[in-house]
Amino acid sequence: xxxxxxxxxxxxxxxxxxxxxxxxxxxxxxxxxxxxxxxxxxxxxxxxxxxxxxxxxxxxxxxxxxxxxxxxxxxxxxxxxxxxxxxxxxxxxxxxxxxxxxxxxxxxxxxxxxxxxxxxxxxxxxxxxxxxxxxxxxxxxxxxxxxxxxxxxxxxxxxxxxxxxxxxxxxxxxxxxxxxxxxxxxxxxxxxxxxxxxxxxxxxxxxxxxxxxxxxxxxxxxxxxxxxxxxxxxxxxxxxxxxxxxxxxxxxxxxxxxxxxx
Amino acid sequence: xxxxxxxxxxxxxxxxxxxxxxxxxxxxxxxxxxxxxxxxxxxxxxxxxxxxxxxxxxxxxxxxxxxxxxxxxxxxxxxxxxxxxxxxxxxxxxxxxxxxxxxxxxxxxxxxxxxxxxxxxxxxxxxxxxxxxxxxxxxxxxxxxxxxxxxxxxxxxxxxxxxxxxxxxxxxxxxxxxxxxxxxxxxxxxxxxxxxxxxxxxxxxxxxxxxxxxxxxxxxxxxxxxxxxxxxxxxxxxxxxxxxxxxxxxxxxxxxxxxxxxxxxxxxxxxxxxxxxxxxxxxxxxxxxxxxxxxxxxxxxxxxxxxxxxxxxxxxxxxxxxxxxxxxxxxxxxxxxxxxxxxxxxxxxxxxxxxxxxxxxxxxxxxxxxxxxxxxxxxxxxxxxxxxxxxxxxxxxxxxxxx
Amino acid sequence: xxxxxxxxxxxxxxxxxxxxxxxxxxxxxxxxxxxxxxxxxxxxxxxxxxxxxxxxxxxxxxxxxxxxxxxxxxxxxxxxxxxxxxxxxxxxxxxxxxxxxxxxxxxxxxxxxxxxxxxxxxxxxxxxxxxxxxxxxxxxxxxxxxxxxxxxxxxxxxxxxxxxxxxxxxxxxxxxxxxxxxxxxxxxxxxxxxxxxxxxxxxxxxxxxxxxxxxxxxxxxxxxxxxxxxxxxxxxxxxxxxxxxxxxxxxxxxxxxxxxxxxxxxxxxxxxxxxxxxxxxxxxxxxxxxxxxxxxxxxxxx
Ligand SMILES: Nc1ncnc2c1ncn2[C@@H]1O[C@H](COP(=O)(O)OP(=O)(O)OP(=O)(O)O)[C@@H](O)[C@H]1O
Ligand SMILES: [Mg+2]
Numbered sequence: 001x002x003x004x005x006x007x008x009x010x011x012x013x014x015x016x017x018x019x020x021x022x023x024x025x026x027x028x029x030x031x032x033x034x035x036x037x038x039x040x041x042x043x044x045x046x047x048x049x050x051x052x053x054x055x056x057x058x059x060x061x062x063x064x065x066x067x068x069x070x071x072x073x074x075x076x077x078x079x080x081x082x083x084x085x086x087x088x089x090x091x092x093x094x095x096x097x098x099x100x101x102x103x104x105x106x107x108x109x110x111x112x113x114x115x116x117x118x119x120x121x122x123x124x125x126x127x128x129x130x131x132x133x134x135x136x137x138x139x140x141x142x143x144x145x146x147x148x149x150x151x152x153x154x155x156x157x158x159x160x161x162x163x164x165x166x167x168x169x170x171x172x173x174x175x176x177x178x179x180x181x182x183x184x185x186x187x188x189x190x191x192x193x194x195x196x197x198x199x200x201x202x203x204x205x206x207x208x209x210x211x212x213x214x215x216x217x218x219x220x221x222x223x224x225x226x227x228x229x230x231x232x233x234x235x236x237x238x239x240x241x242x243x244x245x246x247x248x249x250x251x252x253x254x255x256x257x258x259x260x261x262x
Numbered sequence: 263x264x265x266x267x268x269x270x271x272x273x274x275x276x277x278x279x280x281x282x283x284x285x286x287x288x289x290x291x292x293x294x295x296x297x298x299x300x301x302x303x304x305x306x307x308x309x310x311x312x313x314x315x316x317x318x319x320x321x322x323x324x325x326x327x328x329x330x331x332x333x334x335x336x337x338x339x340x341x342x343x344x345x346x347x348x349x350x351x352x353x354x355x356x357x358x359x360x361x362x363x364x365x366x367x368x369x370x371x372x373x374x375x376x377x378x379x380x381x382x383x384x385x386x387x388x389x390x391x392x393x394x395x396x397x398x399x400x401x402x403x404x405x406x407x408x409x410x411x412x413x414x415x416x417x418x419x420x421x422x423x424x425x426x427x428x429x430x431x432x433x434x435x436x437x438x439x440x441x442x443x444x445x446x447x448x449x450x451x452x453x454x455x456x457x458x459x460x461x462x463x464x465x466x467x468x469x470x471x472x473x474x475x476x477x478x479x480x481x482x483x484x485x486x487x488x489x490x491x492x493x494x495x496x497x498x499x500x501x502x503x504x505x506x507x508x509x510x511x512x513x514x515x516x517x518x519x520x521x522x523x524x525x526x527x528x529x530x531x532x533x534x535x536x537x538x539x540x541x542x543x544x545x546x547x548x549x550x551x552x553x554x555x556x557x558x559x560x561x562x563x564x565x566x567x568x569x570x571x572x573x574x575x576x577x578x579x580x581x582x583x584x585x586x587x588x589x590x591x592x593x594x595x596x597x598x599x600x601x602x603x604x605x606x607x608x609x610x611x612x613x614x615x616x617x618x619x620x621x622x623x624x625x626x627x628x629x630x631x632x633x634x635x636x637x638x639x640x641x642x643x644x645x646x647x648x649x650x651x652x653x654x655x656x657x658x659x660x661x662x663x664x665x
Numbered sequence: 666x667x668x669x670x671x672x673x674x675x676x677x678x679x680x681x682x683x684x685x686x687x688x689x690x691x692x693x694x695x696x697x698x699x700x701x702x703x704x705x706x707x708x709x710x711x712x713x714x715x716x717x718x719x720x721x722x723x724x725x726x727x728x729x730x731x732x733x734x735x736x737x738x739x740x741x742x743x744x745x746x747x748x749x750x751x752x753x754x755x756x757x758x759x760x761x762x763x764x765x766x767x768x769x770x771x772x773x774x775x776x777x778x779x780x781x782x783x784x785x786x787x788x789x790x791x792x793x794x795x796x797x798x799x800x801x802x803x804x805x806x807x808x809x810x811x812x813x814x815x816x817x818x819x820x821x822x823x824x825x826x827x828x829x830x831x832x833x834x835x836x837x838x839x840x841x842x843x844x845x846x847x848x849x850x851x852x853x854x855x856x857x858x859x860x861x862x863x864x865x866x867x868x869x870x871x872x873x874x875x876x877x878x879x880x881x882x883x884x885x886x887x888x889x890x891x892x893x894x895x896x897x898x899x900x901x902x903x904x905x906x907x908x909x910x911x912x913x914x915x916x917x918x919x920x921x922x923x924x925x926x927x928x929x930x931x932x933x934x935x936x937x938x939x940x941x942x943x944x945x946x947x948x949x950x951x952x953x954x955x956x957x958x959x960x961x962x963x964x965x966x967x
Contacts, residue, residue: 053547053548077552078544078548079549082548082549082550087550096542097541098541099534099537099538099541102660106534107538107551108549110531110551111550111551115530115531115532116532117532119530120527120532130531131531134531151660174550282752283787285745286712286715286787290789293793304787323760401767403767403771451951451952457701457702460770461947462947462948465899469941469944469948476937476941544967589895593774596774629786632778632782633786636775636776636781636782637775640757640775640776643761643764643769643771643775644757644760647764647765
């Protein structure tokens with residue numbers, strides 16, 4: 001079977017800085033894949049490139065959405081890529097702080113709804129139905145993620161861990177086939193991290209959504225991932241199952257000086 | 263001790279302002295007769311104003327900083343009051359009845375002059391609500407809004423002049439042309455950051471005005487176009503008074519229509535997208551919202567209202583020229599939105615009424631109108647960025663039992 | 666279409682460009698440091714010109730020597746413009762340091778509106794004749810048909826100001842602190858730079874060059890009113906953006922390019938649409954090269 005995401009030879013330059021250097025990566029249906037590497041390795045840049053926020057300097061990004069053929073998505077706009085079925089979260093939380101938790105998730109539903117200007121003004125039966133559906137669907141997502149109790153709070157008033165999970169909820173609401181998580185456990189305490197671990201597995205198992213995540217918490221990475229990609233200075237330095245990565249001397253060298261406990 | 267410290271600071275400020283304003287406020291040179299006028303009284307006034315201004319300003323600022331740490335800014339009295347009234351069914355019905363009574367009896371109780379002033383105020387309400395879509399909801403600072411207003415006015419004047427097209431046909435045409443120009447301007451500026459957008463839209467507004475001023479063959483230049491017919495009512499001949507009252511009710515209708523549409527838009531899929539776009543463009547796109555399309559709809563819809571406002575303006579004054587469409591017109595409309603409360607319909611309506619009616623009634627004061635507008639913009643941004651009636655957004659509430 | 670005419674337009678453009686450059690510097694420096702389009706900057710320039718007019722008229726009436734009048738008028742115009750620039754920043758921008766950019770921009774527009782109407786009300790709405798402060802140099806007499814003493818002074822002053830400014834920014838401690846603040850305010854504060862102080866200095870320096878520009882142009886054109894700051898401000902802003910906002914050499918280059926294009930456009934094509942042209946120019950640059958001639962386009966970090 002085709003991988004649902006296949007990145008080939010991806011490079012990204014910022015002026016003189018080569019943040020990504022001929023990177024290859026692939027994710028198969030139903031997998032949880034981790035992307036790790038020291039600070040500044042280019043992981044977030046990789047996400048930005050494949051979600052259309054940056055246009056990569058060279059390389060190919062190919063996706064195969066379920067029941068669809070292979071498609072090259074270089075240079076597409078971020079919203080088109082989300083519509084195609086890749087949704088992401090941000091390392092530095094980017095919620096809509098002055099909107100409620102429910103509204104944040106409803107923004108995620110936006111691309112699956114259709115009401116236009118005239119619909120909004122006349123509010124015919126179809127539009128009202130659609131809005132009601134949007135509310136119930138969004139609430140259902142919140143229940144799944146365990147945020148239902150905050151439904152009417154403003155996003156900015158949520159505790160930190162809940163804000164991270166709301167980012168996931170918002171991304172799920174766009175109905176992705178591949179979910180990209182940028183350091184979802186950052187700033188979480190061990191218990192929250194454990195819950196996150198279960199949540200991610202649940203999303204994969206019950207929603208049939210594949211996951212690509214960037215994470216510094218090695219314990220989480222090792223227990224979650226089916227496969228791991230390691231990068232340093234924009235280059236891929238290793239790939240393989242958690243066991244192989246743990247004992248890979250190149251990886252340990254790259255992380256030297258950083259905490260690397262597993 | 264704190265007080266004396268404050269007084270000392272305020273005195274210093276007073277002295278500083280007296281120094282600062284000395285050449286411009288005190289000296290006036292009559293270059294024709296070559297005499298110098300020394301206006302020392304002004305210096306005294308500046309000193310006093312500087313003292314109290316600085317004293318009050320700093321104490322407000324301290325209060326605000328303290329307040330920010332505690333309460334959230336939405337619990338401010340006026341907003342709370344508005345919410346209370348709209349929240350309580352009986353109260354809100356009563357308020358609506360009183361307003362409706364006043365609105366209906368107004369043209370019968372007041373002179374033609376007053377009605378005319380009220381009509382202009384209502385036009386500004388409509389313009390304010392239109393600009394509110396662009397600035398308040400979508401967060402795009404448009405300083406060239408007046409261009410669409412001019413486009414609407416000239417569209418009616420020229421269509422009528424050349425083809426004899428009547429008001430009621432011109433009104434939707436004005437709306438469409440407005441929207442078209444909105445997209446025309448919106449499209450190229452989509453990629454621009456907020457502050458560049460402000461400058462480019464301002465430039466666009468000036469371009470339109472300068473073209474109208476210089477292209478004599480098309481727009482008759484600075485002398486403008488006269489004899490624009492007032493709106494017709496099934497071909498009746500109306501006296502001036504009748505037709506003014508007619509325009510008044512027409513404007514009331516338009517304002518209600520605008521409020522209705524803006525309110526619905528605000529609470530729709532598109533309105534949500536605008537607000538999200540205002541809060542965080544990148545997150546918004548990553549969540550699947552088409553930035554370009556969403557911004558363009560905001561521009562186009564805002565311009566639609568300016569276009570219709572222009573048609574009505576032309577019909578009301580029966581004469582238009584480029585001087586009615588300067589950048590300051592855009593700034594006044596922006597002032598209405600900012601003073602009233604960005605994003606808040608009640609706020610914008612009250613903002614327009616206050617800003618347009620007050621100077622009309624305080625005639626002695628009207629010279630200072632633009633000066634005061636400038637002060638309002640600065641003071642509001644510092645002390646009350648939400649406006650007099652901040653937008654208390656009706657958020658989507660989820661109630662379990664409903665589902 | 667003679668060669669002489671071309672030279673005339675070229676020099677005219679150079680003079681225009683020099684004036685734009687003196688104003689554009691203020692925009693670019695302020696933008697470089699706090700990323701704000703200082704809408705009130707054109708008004709500072711106007712107030713500089715007004716102050717010079719008032720001082721010069723008063724001193725002339727007292728019968729002072731022309732050179733003394735010139736020096737005092739210029740010095741006081743600069744002092745006052747700096748004082749206004751400093752005060753505007755303290756009142757309208759400093760309290761909004763943490764506010765959204767839209768708020769600061771609206772505050773700046775308010776300040777601009779206020780200052781214009783302040784001068785309008787305290788002085789007059791009419792055009793006032795501006796005394797010819799810059800004398801005709803005798804030694805220049807033989808060449809004055811090519812370029813007048815006034816224009817020569819404008820160009821020479823601009824060059825001197827640019828050299829001084831470059832020196833200030835490249836080689837002095839303050840200049841270093843300014844560059845550091847422009848790059849990263851938080852880091853600058855951490856290494857002990859008083860950021861508010863540096864921002865004030867930036868406003869003061871920008872206001873000083875604007876005032877010099879104001880006096881020069883007013884003396885060249887011979888009349889001023891309260892509204893001159895608006896159009897000059899816009900054009901200088903166009904120049905700053907054209908060169909790449911935030912870059913000082915860019916502001917100069919952009920100003921010259923704008924000066925020449927305007928001069929040739931009005932000279933060869935039409936003078937009716939002179940101002941439309943500047944705006945169109947702005948729209949085109951921003952759309953096709955938003956980073957300007959010298960600016961490097963940057964990808965916003967996410
Ligand atoms: N828009 C940009 N312009 C210039 N340089 C950038 C930009 N975005 C990222 N970089 C640079 O690219 C490199 C990789 O950054 P990136 O954020 O991708 O690292 P990362 O692996 O996500 O690190 P971390 O673990 O700290 O999040 C860094 O040197 C960064 O400074
Ligand atoms: Mg990162």
